[in-house]
Amino acid sequence: MSSSPTYTSKAAATRTRILETAAFLFWRRSYHAVAMDELADKTQVNKATIYRYFPDKASLALEVAKLNGSQVQSGVFDPIFEQYSGAEDRLAAVYRCMHTKLATLHREEGDLFGCPIAGLALELGREMPGVRTESAAIFDAIQARFLDIALDAIDSGKVTGWSAEALSRTLLQILHGAFVSTRLAARPEPFLDAANASLTLIGSKQRLTSPSGEE
Amino acid sequence: MSSSPTYTSKAAATRTRILETAAFLFWRRSYHAVAMDELADKTQVNKATIYRYFPDKASLALEVAKLNGSQVQSGVFDPIFEQYSGAEDRLAAVYRCMHTKLATLHREEGDLFGCPIAGLALELGREMPGVRTESAAIFDAIQARFLDIALDAIDSGKVTGWSAEALSRTLLQILHGAFVSTRLAARPEPFLDAANASLTLIGSKQRLTSPSGEE
Amino acid sequence: MSSSPTYTSKAAATRTRILETAAFLFWRRSYHAVAMDELADKTQVNKATIYRYFPDKASLALEVAKLNGSQVQSGVFDPIFEQYSGAEDRLAAVYRCMHTKLATLHREEGDLFGCPIAGLALELGREMPGVRTESAAIFDAIQARFLDIALDAIDSGKVTGWSAEALSRTLLQILHGAFVSTRLAARPEPFLDAANASLTLIGSKQRLTSPSGEE
């Protein structure tokens, strides 16, 4: 899961704690806004210890990107694609799942932070090519999931005038847009619009509405 | 056009130069990645001169946001809404215009930088509420344009199952998503996908294709 | 009164305004705490204009010191020594006069600022020998007044065990101490203590009490 050598389990735990704290903080406040001092504080670890596990702050960013990428697969797409089949159900389930997570986050923290992967990539892509590459790979993998859905939808004859490729790219873009809107508005509802736009595009009449009934 | 006091023409020119250079640099490399030193260098102005016109770096960001907001209206929506009427033509024209701009930029600089307004807002929204507010206002104005289009499309009977409100929100989200994708991929083509998704949603069969025939 | 060339009366008025504003501000907030920008603002004069009348900030300080020195003579010692004779009456009158001024200032501004001459000299003596010299001359002149008083008191046989020189030095020191205390405490009352100590030393039984009756 990482390019570093293996560690004893306690060391691995420390490394994981650092990484997850970094992911947490970078997501909420961006890479540049989080100082190594604060990361050390919040991780309850000495700053020099961080540098035992990660050569520098930049590689922490890269590892965070990888972590985020693997979590979106294992936490969202893997289980949903296992449990559901069919373009509509899968797409609806993906959005329902994400919307639920965001709604919880919003309730607990009063704010939303956009897509952690795109966030890092947008902030650091220019100065850290590795992050750009990594996030490109992650989004390729997500787009591959949407390609499954697109092919399925086209097969079923409900979509016309779209290549599966273009449709999958578009589904990904809509997801990006939803994350941007949730962050700008600090509200989770844009995910419902995005879900419905996506469902519309794959020819579904299904709609997602807020479970709590609010718009 | 700005909340600052007015200046004689030479001062105004300096102020404008600073502001536009800042807009240029912040767009390409983000607010935090651009130091006041570099801004002074690139503007060919002493650092202290910058502080004659802007009380601090943060208010530069705010003025840049305002500038970006006024430019997208005066440079894209105003002329297009004057020249075109009808949902389809207007939406297509907006995307064609933006795609052209991005393609040029891409040809000249070899890279793309996303939406300058959303970029600043995503980077600074948390630490600078003013930027968040300003960009919210800008995107409200853009969404109002999309609402015109949505109402028109619904009136014409080509769209079913969408409220004009929801449709306009969705159109804005798709635009956000397109910008994210162009930046991540460093290619302008995602704008074509976004254009087509948007046209599809307003019930149009029109399609945008790359003028140069690629992709 | 100044080493500068003579000016037309309007220019002289400008120069005077600058100087008095500087004296006002330096007294209240110290030389280093007052920027030339603020001085220009408060004087309603362009900053470059200040530099037409004063070669640099340091010489402004020197001129302020001179102004303060001449004002304490013309505003306090000259009239009092003209009006009163006799050690006791003169000394009492000096303190009564100063206490009244300070009480007024305290009522109007809610704070006190110490001796303007000593203040500048203490702040700048090290880096600006001219200010030290000037303030030394001023305090020599004040001490000369006290020497008059001391000689008078000794002549009258009320003081024993003191040379007139030492007594005059001491009276000046007590005045210094009073100013320090008023500034530290932001209250004018220490002047009453100082008055009484001075009167005691010159063998007087006279006492100064607060006109308002408060301690």
Place this chain on the structure above:
Amino acid sequence: MSSSPTYTSKAAATRTRILETAAFLFWRRSYHAVAMDELADKTQVNKATIYRYFPDKASLALEVAKLNGSQVQSGVFDPIFEQYSGAEDRLAAVYRCMHTKLATLHREEGDLFGCPIAGLALELGREMPGVRTESAAIFDAIQARFLDIALDAIDSGKVTGWSAEALSRTLLQILHGAFVSTRLAARPEPFLDAANASLTLIGSKQRLTSPSGEE
């Protein structure tokens, strides 16, 4: 001895070195005239290290004030009040002690710098209320010493016409005045005048004269 957390001995040594250097420099050249760069140089420490121990320059000033306050008690009043009893002896001893210190300083450095506590307070009282409060507390403690002396003197019947309170306030003012005069004149002798004025006020016929016989 300070409100800061405790440190291991090496850190404490560094902190102490910084603090004492700051006290040294602030005394000689004032707070505003000493840059953090110079303090780092003179302490042989990196600038960032200073900020490990003191959150900013202002709190350095406050700690310096506290240090000065504790040193005047432990270095002057504590031992003298232990060794001597009786108003006259104590007062004379205090002034003899201070005069000796100042004479040494004057011999070694060719200059005198006034009261370090009052100096900071006069310079910073306005902009840093904490320093004002701290120095007020320090001078209250010193005045309490003088109150002991005043009560003693009044008890012994040598003083008439003074309340112990007023007398103690006056003794403190005379001390302030002595410090001002030593700094303005760059000579220690004013302390002798102040000593004699103070002794006179408490009804003593004792006199301090320069040990070396000059003046």
Place this chain on the structure above:
DNA sequence: AATGAATGAGGCTTCATTCAT
């Protein structure tokens, strides 16, 4: 394997001062 202590480079801002009209 981990920590407390230290560092050099660089960030933002402000100052006294001068130029050009």
Place this chain on the structure above:
DNA sequence: CATGAATGAAGCCTCATTCAT
């Protein structure tokens, strides 16, 4: 004369990083 505009130097502070134990 007077002003608006501009500047170089310097000030305070913070960051990512490394040293020494």
